[in-house]
Amino acid sequence: MINAIKMTTTTSLYDQFIALYREKEKVQDNRWLTSIRDTAFESFSEKGFPTTKMEEWRFTNVAPFLKEDFRLQPGGTSSLLRQNIIPSLDAYEIVLKNGMLNEDVSIPGVKVTPLRTALKNDDLKTYLGKHTPLKKNPFAALNTAFFENGIVIETEKNAIGDKPLHITHVYYAEEAVFIQPRILVIAHRGSKIEIVESVTVIGDKPLFVNSVTECYVAENAQVDQYNLQIAPANAHLVHFNQVVQQGNSLYNNYNYILPDAALVRNNLHLDLNGSNTESHLFGLYLAGNQQLTDIHTTVNHLFPNCFSNELYKGVLLDNSRSVFSGRIYVAQDAQKTNAFQQNNNILLSNKAIVDSKPQLEIFADDVKCSHGSTVGSINKEALFYLHTRGIGEIAARNLMVQAFAFDVTNKIQIPAVREYIEKRIIHKMAEAYD
């Protein structure tokens, strides 16, 4: 009975998108873009929104989150906001309103262009939608069919950024909205850029963000991406991040999820398309209340001599639920691969649930790979030690959670970001036992 209701409502959002695409004016798109969109749309219309019958969505039922009467393609808004939530972060600041950039930004060695403008350039067709596996990812396909707003970040060859680029995503949820921003990062040969993304939500109506980022790291380039997903309970964030690394490049991803966004689903896909690459993936999900967090990562080792290391830590409070699914694929040609993956979780509530699924698929014979996953509670010996110093249950747990998260917070290379995340953890933990 309940299922039937959910079915019809999900279908209705689906129907709206189908209708929207048919009436969409496509004249403004280049021919190559129209063709990408058509393929993506076809794939989405075939699959529809993911259901728990799809292996990749087995634990995450999005249907309940899609039953709102969303406004589908809200434009940017001109209302001003200059609110940096990360104190003392010294960075080039960009504000995207509902995904839209409406001010020009000049950064030494980096070109930041509104997507609409950038799309006039045919060069983008070598990047946009090229690697993202749209067929298997209905949300990414949906974004590709419909995205209007976003930015292109392009570094100059050999340009070494002196400061991080901080993108504040401001979403206006004064009415229920469904927003689909798109970001394309092109780091040319020998360049280096750090990108920090954070979220600010205005308004308390249901907000659904279906974002796609594509990131190209050319030879000898380095990209560090910080994805800080801290948003209020009305936020639902579905994010697909496709990274392509060329030879000798370095890519670091830092992902920190804290309450209260009702849903956070991230797909982080790395294609290692050259030899001697290095990649680090660090993440923390501290899930509270009714939160559902779902991390899916894939690291595709396609060439020899590449190194990848992944560490995700999870802390679950209240009625939260988390999914971690990490896949390492090593192709037959990818000899001398070093690939490591670790996922550790602590459950601080007996109502919280975590599903951790590491997967190794190795077709080369000369490789060093390891993976592991643990679910446990706080070390009793450590707790006892803290108690014998007069530290009570709550304070002891807070210290232990900070300690647990330390392995991933201490990886943050930007001190202001690290301080911000550490403070948020302390704040959340203090709140958790009020």
Place this chain on the structure above:
Amino acid sequence: MLSIKNLQAKVEDKQILKGINLQVNAGEVHAIMGPNGSGKSSLASVLTGRENYEVTDGEVIFDGKNLLELSPEDRAREGVFLAFQYPIEIPGVSNINFLRTALNEIRAYHNEPPMEAKEFLRLTREKQKLVEFDAKLTNRSLNEGFSGGEKKRNEIFQLAMLNPKLSILDETDSGLDIDALRIVSNGVNKLRSDKNAFIVITHYQRLLEYIVPDFVHVLYDGRIVKSGTKELALELEEKGYDWIKEPATTASVG
């Protein structure tokens, strides 16, 4: 200050403490010696409330309160401190953050406001000096990568910071080099007053030359089988434990 009567405790269905009687008054230092596995650390564990020990009989009164009824943290807040035989490492918890939390939790229990940052810093410096604890270690993760001796010294540094009424030192001397032993002992001696008391668990008479005990007890097979003054430690050093074990066995038979 501390009165232990017929204390019996077991762990995983194994009776470890078989009736301990001990009276410790303010201003006193008691040494507890005894062969490996006799129950010395277990006594310390039971006094501090380690979870896996089940008290099967007896009572422990600390400053008029039934100690066994209190949670481990409340025992600490009432003034019981254990310097662990094997202090654990807690990566990610900074020593200094940990100490500040401990101090302020104890203060809150006594309805005192958190310590001012300045005062905390002053106290930290003072106590660091007392046990010559390397300032660099204070900012590191709790005991992480500390040498055996550094860990032991950190226990005494914490003791100095928290200023407990009753301190239990479980083999603090083992792992300390000769200089460190002297420094740590001097620190403890400076902390001694007529208001606090120490229970010093050790295997070696040498420590007791520095921290001179008022009483020496021998724990064997879960019981205190012999008590005396500091001369007893010398005698044990010379003769070992065999001469003491005998009467204990007969006693348990009879």
